[in-house]
Amino acid sequence: MVNVTKTFLPPLEEYQNLLKKIWENEWLTNRGQFTLELEEKLKIYLGLDNILITNNGTIPLQIALKLLGNNGEIITTPFSYVATTSSIIWENCKPIFVDINEDFLTIDETKIENAITPNTTAILATHVFGNPCHIEEIEKIAKKHKLYIIYDAAHCFGVKYKNQSIFKYGTISTCSFHATKIFHTGEGGAIISNDKELTKKIYYSHNFGHDGPLNFHGLGINAKISELQSAMGITVLNHIDTILKKRKEVVDYYNTNLNLNKLKIIKIRENTEWNYSYYPIILSSENKLLEVQKELNIHNIFPRRYFYPSLNTIKYVNGEKMPISESISSRVLCLPLYAGIDSSDLKKIVSIVNKTIC
Amino acid sequence: MVNVTKTFLPPLEEYQNLLKKIWENEWLTNRGQFTLELEEKLKIYLGLDNILITNNGTIPLQIALKLLGNNGEIITTPFSYVATTSSIIWENCKPIFVDINEDFLTIDETKIENAITPNTTAILATHVFGNPCHIEEIEKIAKKHKLYIIYDAAHCFGVKYKNQSIFKYGTISTCSFHATKIFHTGEGGAIISNDKELTKKIYYSHNFGHDGPLNFHGLGINAKISELQSAMGITVLNHIDTILKKRKEVVDYYNTNLNLNKLKIIKIRENTEWNYSYYPIILSSENKLLEVQKELNIHNIFPRRYFYPSLNTIKYVNGEKMPISESISSRVLCLPLYAGIDSSDLKKIVSIVNKTIC
Numbered sequence: 001m002v003n004v005t006k007t008f009l010p011p012l013e014e015y016q017n018l019l020k021k022i023w024e025n026e027w028l029t030n031r032g033q034f035t036l037e038l039e040e041k042l043k044i045y046l047g048l049d050n051i052l053i054t055n056n057g058t059i060p061l062q063i064a065l066k067l068l069g070n071n072g073e074i075i076t077t078p079f080s081y082v083a084t085t086s087s088i089i090w091e092n093c094k095p096i097f098v099d100i101n102e103d104f105l106t107i108d109e110t111k112i113e114n115a116i117t118p119n120t121t122a123i124l125a126t127h128v129f130g131n132p133c134h135i136e137e138i139e140k141i142a143k144k145h146k147l148y149i150i151y152d153a154a155h156c157f158g159v160k161y162k163n164q165s166i167f168k169y170g171t172i173s174t175c176s177f178h179a180t181k182i183f184h185t186g187e188g189g190a191i192i193s194n195d196k197e198l199t200k201k202i203y204y205s206h207n208f209g210h211d212g213p214l215n216f217h218g219l220g221i222n223a224k225i226s227e228l229q230s231a232m233g234i235t236v237l238n239h240i241d242t243i244l245k246k247r248k249e250v251v252d253y254y255n256t257n258l259n260l261n262k263l264k265i266i267k268i269r270e271n272t273e274w275n276y277s278y279y280p281i282i283l284s285s286e287n288k289l290l291e292v293q294k295e296l297n298i299h300n301i302f303p304r305r306y307f308y309p310s311l312n313t314i315k316y317v318n319g320e321k322m323p324i325s326e327s328i329s330s331r332v333l334c335l336p337l338y339a340g341i342d343s344s345d346l347k348k349i350v351s352i353v354n355k356t357i358c
Numbered sequence: 359m360v361n362v363t364k365t366f367l368p369p370l371e372e373y374q375n376l377l378k379k380i381w382e383n384e385w386l387t388n389r390g391q392f393t394l395e396l397e398e399k400l401k402i403y404l405g406l407d408n409i410l411i412t413n414n415g416t417i418p419l420q421i422a423l424k425l426l427g428n429n430g431e432i433i434t435t436p437f438s439y440v441a442t443t444s445s446i447i448w449e450n451c452k453p454i455f456v457d458i459n460e461d462f463l464t465i466d467e468t469k470i471e472n473a474i475t476p477n478t479t480a481i482l483a484t485h486v487f488g489n490p491c492h493i494e495e496i497e498k499i500a501k502k503h504k505l506y507i508i509y510d511a512a513h514c515f516g517v518k519y520k521n522q523s524i525f526k527y528g529t530i531s532t533c534s535f536h537a538t539k540i541f542h543t544g545e546g547g548a549i550i551s552n553d554k555e556l557t558k559k560i561y562y563s564h565n566f567g568h569d570g571p572l573n574f575h576g577l578g579i580n581a582k583i584s585e586l587q588s589a590m591g592i593t594v595l596n597h598i599d600t601i602l603k604k605r606k607e608v609v610d611y612y613n614t615n616l617n618l619n620k621l622k623i624i625k626i627r628e629n630t631e632w633n634y635s636y637y638p639i640i641l642s643s644e645n646k647l648l649e650v651q652k653e654l655n656i657h658n659i660f661p662r663r664y665f666y667p668s669l670n671t672i673k674y675v676n677g678e679k680m681p682i683s684e685s686i687s688s689r690v691l692c693l694p695l696y697a698g699i700d701s702s703d704l705k706k707i708v709s710i711v712n713k714t715i716c
Binding site for chain 2: 006007009012015016019020023026027028029030055056057058059062066082083086087089090092178179184186187208209210213214216218219220221222224225226227228229232304305308309314315316
């Protein structure tokens with residue numbers, strides 16, 4: 001069986017070596033040795049001044065919205081994983097959708113200003129499949145209208161834009177370290193802020209607002225990651241170069257061998273060092289997609305309809321029509337992509353897709 | 359050094375054996391084998407119909423409040439860990455404090471009705487240190503005023519009231535499996551509902567509302583626990599009888615040897631099988647507490663001021679005066695209590711406390 005993704009697991013011995021230290025330390029959470037060590041290693045690897053790792057990739061969105069959203073309207077994209085929208089609603093803000101650019105698949109920056117009202121407090125945009133939004137234009141709009149920018153960078157581990165980490169843009173960026181991601185901690189995530197005062201607030205917020213055991217700085221929640229997860233991150237990080245190299249090989253193979261005259265792939269923005277996180281193909285119609293999916297399934301290959309559905313169409317969300325996002329969502333299929341996928345499987349996938357779209 | 363608590367760690371080999379299976383399964387989260395297995399084992403051990411385990415003990419409170427709080431007023435106790443109050447505020451409800459009973463340390467049920475208004479939606483009460491609230495009286499009030507009951511049962515693993523699990527009372531009970539708890543998963547928690555329809559909603563809520571990969575039942579969040587944590591739970595559960603037995607021995611030692619004429623201890627409610635989760639002593643004054651704490655610290659013994667402060671006094675909470683809770687909070691000290699504490703340390707603790715309170 002070939003799934004859309006497969007969790008990278010480091011050699012068991014490497015993880016077990018760190019486990020021994022956890023047993024020696026007798027310390028399993030609340031910013032233990034490995035959590036601190038992983039943060040330091042990630043700062044170096046990604047070239048960041050700060051990063052706070054958390055128990056998953058959604059809680060950083062919640063913290064960001066609690067600190068910056070102020071119960072207001074949040075301009076956002078309908079083409080993302082559900083967490084982007086559900087966090088807005090969960091945190092008592094209102095999602096205001098803006099349709100996407102059909103090539104880059106990111107929020108259409110030219111349509112943002114139209115959606116701004118006196119109640120708008122922030123823009124929450126997703127760097128879709130690791131592909132950066134139009135950062136300069138969004139910054140300009142945010143500055144003009146005094147809005148915060150939150151980037152859902154769940155897919156962006158290792159992505160660089162204009163020679164620096166993509167996490168360095170926006171007021172806050174969030175990332176996911178879920179098991180299906182390039183870099184992972186089983187479950188996990190991170191929050192990165194580019195504002196010193198805000199960085200402090202985020203830190204307090206992630207541990208109940210504690211300022212020492214007896215005092216409280218302000219409102220908080222539990223976003224702490226366990227040492228079991230951080231140790232996983234450390235061992236995965238040791239292999240990140242190999243992971244990225246192998247994923248690039250798969251992407252190169254698809255790019256070279258798929259019939260790109262008959263299907264569309266994502267256009268990566270200029271000045272981007274991409275991370276080969278997903279391989280979405282956009283078919284000519286939903287029926288064609290279902291046909292391709294069915295053929296692959298017959299051969300025990302399981303791509304994923306992702307992102308589907310367009311978030312504005314979810315029942316409890318009930319947003320305005322977003323024609324481009326709805327159209328793309330109905331036709332996009334992510335092909336299997338992971339370090340270590342068999343070349344014979346890749347061949348089979350390409351052959352089935354090419355045959356079906358002809 | 360003797361701390362107030364010490365994380366119980368099973369033999370490393372036991373955990374490593376489960377790890378091997380995780381590596382075989384290549385499955386790290388999203389309700390993997392060990393998460394399902396742990397839930398089944400906990401249902402049997404605790405005698406429950408349902409339990410959903412989560413990534414920590416706070417997210418169950420958030421889910422409960424999102425489903426039952428309805429942005430209303432929540433009657434709650436000021437004598438609890440900060441998560442009880444902060445979850446209310448985080449979930450956009452308003453905490454209305456009711457003072458505590460000075461013997462049981464739980465919410466004073468005789469004062470609840472006075473605090474109910476047309477905006478009240480639920481009662482969120484804590485079974486303090488595993489000591490049950492006055493369950494029958496609270497049920498009567500809730501029924502009369504059509505309110506939901508959420509029990510913060512963070513400390514209650516293994517507690518029975520009237521011959522059944524304490525989790526079987528209330529609309530929803532929540533528990534913490536934090537590393538400092540009797541039973542733990544490093545970080546973790548659980549939510550238990552006694553309503554079938556609600557149980558389904560909770561299940562959906564804990565995984566983004568997913569009803570299959572492409573559909574959504576409603577609003578949700580990420581409360582998923584990783585397999586690394588669930589495997590820890592399974593190995594700890596294998597030792598739970600020993601853990602409880604050893605903790606009981608410590609409690610018995612304190613009960614027998616502390617000078618109980620000069621200090622107060624918690625009164626466990628009738629019909630309770632307690633779990634020996636904490637050993638709080640209530641000194642005659644805050645000065646006396648500071649004196650005791652200082653003497654213990656000198657000998658490298660670190661009790662914990664817990665719960666402190668009374669939650670109504672936290673700056674961002676700014677609740678009404680709660681004389682009993684504030685008084686108890688200023689005078690309560692939890693003594694070291696864990697499986698495996700040295701008997702020589704216990705002797706020293708008792709001797710220092712007895713000497714200082716004389």
